[in-house]
Structures are given as structure tokens and as C-alpha cells.
Amino acid sequence: MALIIPDEIEEDWACKVYNIVDWHTATLVDMLQHRAKVSPTMVLYTLLDADCNSVDHLTSSQLDDRAATIAAGLHHFGKVGDRVLLLCDNDLNYISAFFGCIYAGMIPASGVHIDVMRSDERFEMVANDAQPRLIIGPRKILADYKSEHKNLNCKPVWVPLEVLLNAKDKVAIKGENQGVAFIQYTSGTTKNTRGIELTHRNLIFNLRHQAKSYEYLDEEYSGLSWLPLAHDMGLIGCVLLAIGCGGRCILLPPKYFIEKPIRWLKAMSRYKTSMSGGPTFAYNLCVREVTEEDMQELDLSNWEIALNGADTAQADIMKRFCKKFAPAGFKARHLVFGYGLAEATLTVTRTQRRVSPKFRSFSRNALMAGFAWPSTNKFDRRELISCGSSLEDQSVKIVDPETHTVLRNGRVGEIWISGPSIAKGYFNRPEETEEVFHAKIKGEDRDYLRTGDLGFLLSDNLFFSGRMSNVIVLRGKTYDPDDVSGALEAACSDIRPNATAFFLSDPEDITSITVIIELIKKPQDSYDSIAELVYELITKTYDIWPRMIVLTRPGGVLKTPSGKAQIARTRKALHEDALPIIQKFYYDVPDLPPPLSREEALVEVERWIAQETKDWDEDVKELTREKLVNREMDSELLLNLRRDFEHHFHIQIDPSEFMVACQTYNDLCQLLAGQISAHS
Structure with missing residues (x-):
């Protein structure tokens, strides 16, 4: 990154030591231009095909040149400050288009995944919310979307990348450090997707501290990602981090990983990259689908940072991953767990590199009551993993969401965050921005981000325990559906990973739930046996009484582009008979006495x-x-x-x-x- 001496008195010590930009003053334009100047031939990105062969690449000077050309082209259709919606595949065009907007001083909107189910619906949601002046992407993709979406209320100008790349001039506008760099649209797990305004300052602060936490300020960075570029982890944690650290990033399009998870591990083996990761379901897919024959081709000994984001049902899966791939050279101490969200740019906490993860057993009943107490028997046990401690210069608090008071260590509450990573707010949503980004702890003037996530602190380590919007309250007790999902997946191999949904059978009925479960294509057990196992586990382990268990084919649980279950949409689709249902099983709920007043x-x-x-x-x-x-x-x-x-x-x-x-x-x-x- 560029060495820029800030005007402010406060200066990041790493600027002089490691010759990186200071997050107080620099922008993404500074970052890429310096990389192109000092390492012009460095290959930043390599794109793979379905056979994990290299089919395209971008050096730092090529990306700088392409971005400046696209920027000049954009100025023929819009002006500085205009919003531009990116509509590209998961390839190098996405990166070029993104930086072209940045160089033009325009604001790219990221978040449309064109190769996932129901992408048309998400595209309309993002376009109508962002109200972009321009939509850019390869000519063929634009033609397909334009023909299907003629009634957008924003009336954008559709501009092919091929046209922009023919511009004869070059433009590079540095922009303002505290100005909005781009708008990242959320996954939309519980609500309609919302645009998060991330500033250059947010991004460079987070990248600098990610690099330090991974120890990439002292060594060469090499990463491999199959994550969607329209998602914050794929764009910030992979694409931008490569420029920030001055290393290479190998890109495997997500569809190739989903089709055959072994491709991820084969690519890691072939290119000997040191960092890669993803959600727990990705590791679970590898555990389930990689065969013994596949294992003979793997060498994972160079994989030193295996990233995994916060998830409440991950401990058993990650243990099985470590055990299965140990013969291929994978070591448990290379697992790095973390907690983060787009509203905080990306990373909030990280565990230490080369330190074995902290698997801890807690009383399930105690967690439901708000206390992180050790488990005393195997029937009341829920295993969670530490997400590590906060990045420097940030503060993580556990807060009572009702009283806005800080809870002591070991108490479960809402995770609140403050620091330079916290985004400017939601685009065009001032009331939500005030509520979410400017929360106050009782007795403090400092602004905090309300994450909506539940967790607790033990010895400065954050443990993520669920999402407030997902919890189900039955008869006065709180249940986390992710906990139940993890138990079901561990008990039945016929259930697809990350593919269960739970919700109240009737909003007025607080005694029973409906369970929706996706099955693999060719289940080994009968449908009756699977439903019986599910029913027995839920009733005996959790004391929950399902009114209906629904078995579906793949696609039965609607998800966000990042793979999170969308409960409200799934419930609505069930009521509208819009799910690929295999069979429904109905049960009588015991005539339990109503909860006490x-x-x-x-x-x-x-x-x-x-x-x-x-x-x-x-x-x-x-x-x-x-x-x-x-x-x-x-x-x-x-x-x-x-x-x-x-x-x-x-x-x-x-x-x-x-x-x-x-x-x-x-x-x-x-x-x-x-x-x-x-x-x-």
C-alpha cells in the first residue's frame, strides 16, 4: 500500500514500519495505485475453471489501467457521486468494474449474485433500493437482465463493460477518506436486503487490522476463495485484502465449489495457498462428500489459516473436518474462527493464528436462560467455539437489549460494537441507521452498533450464541434453531447441510413448531424413518413438540446468497404451496397446561x-x-x-x-x- 503521512496528529505506527497506507487519510485509489507502482507485474488475481486450471489473471498494473479506463468511460454516462449497480459474474470483470467505479468517484453497489436461485428477485430488490444511475456488466448479462426487468422504478442507464473498456482517456479520482466508497447489500436473512454505506476509512482500517491479525504484515499473503464476490467476505476479505497485503488471490467461482466441494481442496493442494475459508456448511460439505479416493490427491499442509465465521452449530462439524483431513496434512491449530458482519465492514474478532481453537461445553438450559455456565451432564450440553478477541482500536460489549446496560462476563446478551470499522449507516434509511448504528449504553455518550446477535464474553473471548431474530420462545423458554439444526444434521446423514428451518406453527400458538428439512438427493433411510428420528430427537432433547415435519427436495429452505436460512420467506412459501415438498408428517401436540401468568x-x-x-x-x-x-x-x-x-x-x-x-x-x-x- 502507499506510504501516506497523515495530516492528523494521530498516526498508525504500521505506516512507517510496513509501508502501508494510513487509514486516517488514504482511499482505495491510493491503495491500488501504489501497488501498481511498486509491484507492477505482481499477479493479484488468478481465475480458475471447473478443473482448477488457470484461465485468466490480473496484475496490479493491469487492474490499475483497466480501472482508470472504465472510470473515464463512466464519465460519459454519469458524474462523480452517482451510484452504479454491478451486474457481473464471479470473475475478474467484477473486480475491474468495482475499481472502475471507485476510480470514477462513483459509488458501486455490490450484492447481486447472478448465478444463485431467485437472483432476479434479489436484483429487483437491490436496484429499486439503490436507485442507481447506471448498471454495468458484460453485454450478454445486461441484455438478459434488461429484457426481464423492464419496469424498474429507477430507470437506469445500462452500460456494457465492453463499451467502457474502449474509452480513450483514463481517470483516477482519489476521493475523500471519510466518504462512501461503496454500498454493500446485506444477505437479507430476516428482513429485505439493506444497503450498508462503507467508507474508505472503514475499509482500510479493517484491512490493516486483518493483515496484522493474520500476521501478513510480516510475510507473503496467498489466498484462495470460492466465496461470491458480491458478498462482503468475498469482496473485502479476499479481493481487497490481496491488494492491501500485496499478495495473490486465486478465485474459484462459487458454482464450481457447490457442484463438487472437492474442487476447493484440490485447488488448495495444487496452488499451495496459505489462507482460505468459508461458512461451516462448506466444511460440512467436504466432510460428507469427499471420498477416500479423493483424499489420495490432497496435500493441505500449506493451509495455515482456515477461516470460519461465527456459527452456533459448528463445533462437531469442525472436529470431524479436522479428523477427516488430518491424513492430508490439515492441522486443527490452523483453524481461525471469527465474528463479523457487513455493518462493521467485515471483521470484528479473530482467534489467534497457530493456536488450537477453544471448544467449550455449556449448559443448554443455562444459555437459554441467559447464562454461560459449564455443562454438568451429557444431556444438557451445547458446544460453542470462541470467536477470539476484538481487533485493536475497537470495543465489543455484551448489552442487555432492553435496559441498554452492560452485562458482566458470562452473561448472554446482544453484541454491541464501536470503533473505526463501523459503517456510516444504511443507505436512505435514516431511522434504521439511528436505531442500529447510534445506540447508546446507559451512562455513555459513545455510539455503538447494535448487531442483533447474541453472545457472551469469557476472558475477553467472544462466544457467538445465536441471532435475536431467529430465536423461538415456547412456553417462556428460548430456543436457538441453529442449535437444533446442528443436532439434526449430526444425527442424520440424509439431511442436507445447512438446510433446516423452524418456526411457530401458528403465531398465536406458543406450544409447537413446524420443521422443514431438505433431504439429499438419494436418502438411505425411508421418509418415515427420517421423520421419526427428527421427532424423537426434538421432543426428547429439547422438549419441543412439532405439529408438522415437512421433508423437501433441495431448495425447500429458502436462503440468502450467503447460505443463511430466510425463515419468514420459507414460512410464506410453505403456506402458498410453493416448496418442493416430498411428504408432510402431522402430530398431535400434548395438551400441556398454558404458561403461567x-x-x-x-x-x-x-x-x-x-x-x-x-x-x-x-x-x-x-x-x-x-x-x-x-x-x-x-x-x-x-x-x-x-x-x-x-x-x-x-x-x-x-x-x-x-x-x-x-x-x-x-x-x-x-x-x-x-x-x-x-x-x-
């Missing part, structure tokens, strides 16, 4: 306490703080009462909250009643 819970608690304390020497109804302090009442008896209450009602109570409540008998009863009522 607060008043009913209070009566139940007082009755239970009276029974449990009838042999005490002290009258618990006369409990006061003074009696506890003066030891006129045995605090050990109260602690035993808490333990017995947890065992009897199958819940967990924070010990400190319990002791605070033990100031009066009424406070104690109110606390316990709140744990077992419907509105706790």
Missing part, C-alpha cells in the same frame, strides 16, 4: 417455598437484609433453595441476582416468579 407464578412459587422450607428453624417470610448480614438467617439454606428451585423448574438463576433479591421475602418471590411466568 405472573400472578399464577407467584402463587406457585409461594406454595413451593412453603413446602421446601417447612422444616427450617427460621421463618423465610421474615427474611431481611439485616438478618442475613447478622447471620440470624443461614445464607447456605438460601443457596440450597436456589439450587432446588432450578432443578425443580428446569431453569437457571443468576446467583448474584438471587442474593440481591434475598433482601425481603417479597423480593425473593417476585424474582422466582419471574423465572417461570410466561412474560419473564
